Amino acid sequence: MGAAFGRPFRRPGLVDGCAHTQCWEPEPLRLPDTGLTATGDGEGVLVARLRSEASGALRRYQSQSIPADRWADVRPFVQNAVALVAPACHYLAERLMVVAAQFVDWVVHVNGMPMVANVFHPVLVRRYIARDDVSWKDKTRRDYRSFLLRISEVAVPNQGPLEFAPLNGQSLTAPYTDCExxxxxxxxxxxxxxxxxxxxxxxxxxxxxxxxxxxxxxxxxxxxxxxxxxxxxxxxxxxxxxxxxxxxxxxxxxxxxxxxxxxxxxxxxxxxxxxxxxxxxxxxxxTDFGNEPKPVPNRMRATWLTTHLAAGTHGGALMRAAGLRKPQHLLTSLVHIPTLDTPEHRRRILAEARHGQ
The missing domain is CATH 3.90.15 (Topoisomerase I; Chain A, domain 3)
Structure with missing residues (x-):
């Protein structure tokens, strides 16, 4: 089956018995006149239109991260969405199902939206990619965004392009205040x-x-x-x-x-x-909630980093304690410490971090 999500196999053409998406179909399926729906008896109706290797890969997939009753609810819809666009993508069948399944479950069961084509509206994709309750790396967010927007282009064709904030170097969480x-x-x-x-x-x-x-x-x-x-x-x-x-x-x-x-x-x-x-x-x-801010591990980690930076912890020691590999990662936290967000302090912290490495 091959490499991880985001690393396509390069095939000269269709290969018999291969479940990789590049070997599925010469071109994508067309969106039915009825639009993208959850119609199907336990599986998506579009799955049957794919070659046997592709349809088998989608039918075999079982989500391990979504409760069984919720997965049974969204499974036909997810299969339809993946079957619709996967032949034009260069990703493994199982990884495509993982991303689409988690996204649809979040939209339908966490946000309470109906299971219709607008599940893949670009606004919802943007909200999902910008979540701060997950510890995705920037590359993961980019990969998820790319695939989900590909579905959005087909499932919600009348929506124009939507502006997305850049992910590289962008801080996706802010530290908590002392009161928080x-x-x-x-x-x-x-x-x-x-x-x-x-x-x-x-x-x-x-x-x-x-x-x-x-x-x-x-x-x-x-x-x-x-x-x-x-x-x-x-x-x-x-x-x-x-x-x-x-x-x-x-x-x-x-x-x-x-x-x-x-x-x-x-x-x-x-x-x-x-x-x-x-x-x-x-x-x-x-857990039980009151009026406190939402507990988000990424924000807790950001708070820990800014606390050390504000206290003058040596950049090299902080890099090691944080498990960071690139000194630039420390600098993204300085935007939350105005007194240290200066060229002089940036040079000092970079020098300490590089020396510590």
Whole structure:
């Protein structure tokens, strides 16, 4: 099947038995006169118009990140959308289904919109791509935007082009203010059950206190959090293994969150969980809310970064603690610190970061 999403196979022509989209059809299907609908008995009606390899790839796909009842609800519509445009795209069948399925589920089940062609309206695509409750990288957002807009062009042909903000170098989240952080601490400590208080406290302390992203939070075990009289240090594994000292403001909250957690247990989530999908956002959405701002891990991490920059933390040390690879990534946070957003400070931070590397 080949490479990851966004890396097309280059075929000289159709290849028998290949499920890759470039081998599906010579040209895309046409939008039915009835428009893009969810019509079908458990699967999209357009699937049957594709070659057998292509239709088989779409029929076999089962979403692992969407609840079964919700997936059954949107499956025919998603299949119709992918079948409509996939032959003109250079992406793997399974990856196309992943993106379309998650987008349609978000529009229909999270935002409550009807399942009609306007699901793929460019305004909704723009809202989806600009979400700040996910930890997508810029390249991921660009890939998702490209494919979803391709569907939009076919499914909603009468809509003109829509202006999108550039993604390269654009900060998609803003740090919390001190007042907002106080409200978020009240959110974490004020949950109605002990498991929710522990989970909310851990998410806030690890995000705003150590700059961890959702994937790193959910893969952290109690034994990775080292507590002594000098403070707390978190040992982060994964793609950017590192040691991160927790900011003093959040030490008490993290201590309380892990006080009754076994050494080999997960810091966030039940001890028996096995899922590798993002559990942090669903957990946050199930917590009790008041008038506090929405708890968003990316904003917590942005707050951690700006806190260190404002305090004068050495750029090289901050790069290592944040798991960053490009010094320019630090500079995107300076827009939120007007006193440091100057050529002089930018040069200093870049020099420190490059020297630290």
């Amino acid at each position: 952080l106080q409200l978020l601490e009240s959110w974490a400590r004020g949950q109605s059950t002990s498991p929710r208080r522990r989970g909310a406290g851990a998410v806030l302390a690890l995000g705003a206190g150590a700059g961890l992203d959702p994937w790193e939070m959910q893969h952290l075990r109690r034994r990775d959090v080292h507590v002594d009289r000098d403070g707390i240090v978190v040992a982060v594994a994964g793609a950017s293994p590192r040691q991160v000292p927790v900011l003093g403001r959040w030490e008490s909250l993290l201590r309380d969150a892990i006080a009754e957690v076994r050494d080999d247990a997960w810091v966030v989530g039940s001890a028996s969980r096995t899922t590798t999908f993002n559990i942090i956002t669903p957990f946050i959405n199930k």
